[in-house]
Amino acid sequence: MTDFNSILADRIINMAESATLAMARKAREMKAEGIDIISLSIGEPDFKTPKHIQEAAKAAIDEGKYFGYPPVPGYMDLREGIAEKLRTENGIKSKAENIVVSTGAKQSIANVIISISNPGDEIVIITPYWVSYRDVALFAGAKPVFAVGTIENDFKVTAQDLDAVITDKTKAILFSSPSNPTGSVFTKDEIAGIVKVMEKHPNVLIISDEIYEHINFSGGHVSIGSFPEVEDRTITVNGFSKGFAMTGWRIGYISAPVAIAKACEKVQGQITSGANSIAQRAALAALKADLGPTRDMTAEYLRRRDLVLGLLDEIPGMKTYVPSGAFYIFPDISNFFGKSNGTMTINNANDMSLYILNEAKVSVVTGDAFGAPDCIRISYAASDKELKEAMKRIKEVLAKLS
Ligand SMILES: Cc1ncc(COP(=O)(O)O)c(C=O)c1O
The missing domain is CATH 3.40.640.10 (Type I PLP-dependent aspartate aminotransferase-like (Major domain))
Known part of the structure; x- marks a missing residue:
């Protein structure tokens, strides 16, 4: 048997791959090729697990009961x-x-x-x-x-x-x-x-x-x-x-x-x-334990939200709103549909996320994956340095569309 795809179950063939994981994989592969990618596609805190939780896991191993x-x-x-x-x-x-x-x-x-x-x-x-x-x-x-x-x-x-x-x-x-x-x-x-x-x-x-x-x-x-x-x-x-x-x-x-x-x-x-x-x-x-570290992380996300929102609002054509939680912003980018940089025309959010990946070297996720084909998802669970550089690059490549 050589064509293993033909033996897969219909329910798996019909299942979409998780778009966020797929984008994260693509960004990792490009990084491994030496490309300077800023990854804003995955829904993952960039903080370490608080120390007291790490210690509890070590203690559980040492107890030998688990x-x-x-x-x-x-x-x-x-x-x-x-x-x-x-x-x-x-x-x-x-x-x-x-x-x-x-x-x-x-x-x-x-x-x-x-x-x-x-x-x-x-x-x-x-x-x-x-x-x-x-x-x-x-x-x-x-x-x-x-x-x-x-x-x-x-x-x-x-x-x-x-x-x-x-x-x-x-x-x-x-x-x-x-x-x-x-x-x-x-x-x-x-x-x-x-x-x-x-x-x-x-x-x-x-x-x-x-x-x-x-x-x-x-x-x-x-x-x-x-x-x-x-x-x-x-x-x-x-x-x-x-x-x-x-x-x-x-x-x-x-x-x-x-x-x-x-x-x-x-x-x-x-x-x-x-x-x-x-x-x-x-x-x-x-x-x-008390929620001190959780509150500190949340305060930091709020600060970054304002940073990213401020920078996105400087990009002509980007339509935003103010998110009140999580660590994502989901701008509407439909103002760019039909525009081109001379080689690629942006017809939808899939095109936009690929354009941003290939030209700005920033990974974001197409809104299609979330049932919103006019948007892209940007995770701001990243450092200030990465966020500022990513927004600068996105602004530059979007300015090339007309
Ligand atoms: C809305 C939502 N629900 C559930 C999950 C799954 O979280 P977990 O890591 O606990 O599987 C995620 C993770 O991205 C999420 O964003």
């Missing part, structure tokens, strides 16, 4: 700690039995979608969306349906937009605030508006991805699962990657109604088992 398979839904003390955090910080009525710890929030989201989707079910995705939502829904056999926010409203979908796409086939809505790719944060009133719509649809689940909870410049995080009207059917997803600079440790979790938590445990038990034991001990230390 070398075997951990329980599939996570160590009980970690599940209890997460449930307590959700009760005290988020106002969510959670107990250990509601918690499943997974290999990153990415796995948590996949577990949930796989657990609830039958063929024909619709999953409403608040758009612009994080890259994996759409493809995981398709992989699970569900139909993704999009409720689309516009830049005029900081990309936030209104309650009416949401109401318009919910049908009797809707199984769940997938919601995230602060959002990746837009950094937008829904206010308490805006979330209350969504809750009102959901009250009209009592059989529809809410999946709330709160992975950027701590990177919020708007003065406080609001969990939709704290609203009594929907608390019994909200699945809250969170993890340690972003707020604690722990992307490589791979620990995420859900708090879900017990039946859904059990289903996720079943899926995970067949596919990966419990998440890495030492990383779970480190996550428990992250939960128990």
Whole structure:
């Protein structure tokens, strides 16, 4: 057998590669060729995991008790700690039995979608969306349906937009605030508006991805699962990657109604088992310590947001808004569509991200990957020096388009 591509399953052939990871790979390859690439494409803090969390992992190894398979839904003390955090910080009525710890929030989201989707079910995705939502829904056999926010409203979908796409086939809505790719944060009133719509649809689940909870410049995080009207059917997803600079440790979790938590445990038990034991001990230390390092990192992201926004606003044709969280900005670049530098014409956001990569040697991600074909995503989880140089290069190459 020589053509191995022909034996792949349709569901894999039809699955898009993660655009953010693909762009990061391309940037790495160019860097390895000696090209001076500035990578603003990956959603990863550029800080080190705080020292006390590193020390907890070392202590867990030295204790010698954590070398075997951990329980599939996570160590009980970690599940209890997460449930307590959700009760005290988020106002969510959670107990250990509601918690499943997974290999990153990415796995948590996949577990949930796989657990609830039958063929024909619709999953409403608040758009612009994080890259994996759409493809995981398709992989699970569900139909993704999009409720689309516009830049005029900081990309936030209104309650009416949401109401318009919910049908009797809707199984769940997938919601995230602060959002990746837009950094937008829904206010308490805006979330209350969504809750009102959901009250009209009592059989529809809410999946709330709160992975950027701590990177919020708007003065406080609001969990939709704290609203009594929907608390019994909200699945809250969170993890340690972003707020604690722990992307490589791979620990995420859900708090879900017990039946859904059990289903996720079943899926995970067949596919990966419990998440890495030492990383779970480190996550428990992250939960128990104060949030000083997390707050310092957030203050730094806010400073960089203002730096990048100021520089982007100096670029003629770039349309921006003010993101209130995460570490991304998602400018609308459609003013450049139809323009050319003489050799390449920019017809869409894919062209733009390739143009910026090839000409400015800066990697950003096409908005297509997030359901927003007029935009590009720029991560500002990078040093001031890199950010200033990247914005200068982007400004220069965009000035060549006419
Ligand atoms: C919105 C959103 N959800 C989930 C994840 C997955 O995070 P984790 O590293 O915990 O798998 C990411 C990571 O980029 C994200 O941006």
